[in-house]
Amino acid sequence: MRGGPGPALSVEGVSHRFGAREALSGVSLAVPVGRFVALLGPNGAGKTTLFSIVTRLYHTRQGRVAVFGHNLAREPAQGLARIGVVFQARTLDTDLTVRQNLLYHAALHGLPRRVAMGRVEALLARVGLLDRIDDKIRVLSGGQSRRVEIARSLVHGPSLLLLDEPTVGLDLESRADILATVRALVRDEGISVLWATHIFEELQPDDALVVLHRGRVIADGTAAQVAGGGTLEAAFRRMTALEKAA
Numbered sequence: 001m002r003g004g005p006g007p008a009l010s011v012e013g014v015s016h017r018f019g020a021r022e023a024l025s026g027v028s029l030a031v032p033v034g035r036f037v038a039l040l041g042p043n044g045a046g047k048t049t050l051f052s053i054v055t056r057l058y059h060t061r062q063g064r065v066a067v068f069g070h071n072l073a074r075e076p077a078q079g080l081a082r083i084g085v086v087f088q089a090r091t092l093d094t095d096l097t098v099r100q101n102l103l104y105h106a107a108l109h110g111l112p113r114r115v116a117m118g119r120v121e122a123l124l125a126r127v128g129l130l131d132r133i134d135d136k137i138r139v140l141s142g143g144q145s146r147r148v149e150i151a152r153s154l155v156h157g158p159s160l161l162l163l164d165e166p167t168v169g170l171d172l173e174s175r176a177d178i179l180a181t182v183r184a185l186v187r188d189e190g191i192s193v194l195w196a197t198h199i200f201e202e203l204q205p206d207d208a209l210v211v212l213h214r215g216r217v218i219a220d221g222t223a224a225q226v227a228g229g230g231t232l233e234a235a236f237r238r239m240t241a242l243e244k245a246a
């Protein structure tokens with residue numbers, strides 16, 4: 001089932017501290033159903049902390065997070081079942097094959113093996129890696145491993161995909177490839193996506209964009225609106241300079 005009440009992801013007034021350090025301060029954003037939303041912020045902006053809250057790795061004490069209308073504080077299982085995640089750090093077992101990694105993930109989600117086998121093959125075809133299904137992860141390139149992680153994140157049939165800087169460390173071609181794969185999931189399958197990045201060039205003018213800086217949302221709109229007629233990078237520098245001066 002896709003859709004349901006409310007946006008795919010709704011974050012309202014979320015704050016988080018690590019001791020004295022405030023990593024997030026009153027962050028609100030939404031990922032509408034079937035949209036690609038970019039969360040743009042430099043290192044340390046709070047992107048990973050936000051992902052950790054949305055995936056319930058960290059407990060939210062302040063604010064509210066809802067996934068397809070399920071408040072994660074009250075209905076965590078229903079909300080989390082709809083989420084697929086590609087973490088910033090690599091999380092595949094390099095000594096197992098592509099197939100074994102994905103089947104293992106499917107088993108963790110309680111999928112019957114026969115259903116899982118079919119789904120794994122379909123997803124690998126989707127990310128262009130069906131011919132590598134019996135290769136060990138260790139022989140794949142960085143970009144190919146990322147595509148396997150994207151396939152794995154979809155094995156349990158989520159409708160909201162969270163990707164935390166999935167293109168970091170990849171060459172230009174692999175970056176473009178990963179981005180195209182994810183945009184196709186949005187366009188063809190109606191998956192809702194929150195894509196965290198610090199790379200301005202990954203955005204298209206009509207992408208929905210949330211700019212995070214030092215734990216606060218400093219801009220929200222389409223990339224073209226936020227860029228304000230210039231480049232996104234120039235707009236970002238202007239906004240953060242204004243903040244420093246304030």
Ligand SMILES: Nc1ncnc2c1ncn2[C@@H]1O[C@H](COP(=O)(O)OP(=O)(O)OP(=O)(O)O)[C@@H](O)[C@H]1O
Nearest residue numbers: 018021023041042043044045046047048049050198
């Ligand atoms: N476990 C932790 N303990 C203490 N401080 C932390 C912890 N995790 C993150 N922080 C701090 O919280 C702030 C936000 O970090 P976070 O990793 O969320 O940012 P980010 O936008 O994901 O950055 P990056 O692009 O480098 O991953 C930073 O100041 C960071 O040093």
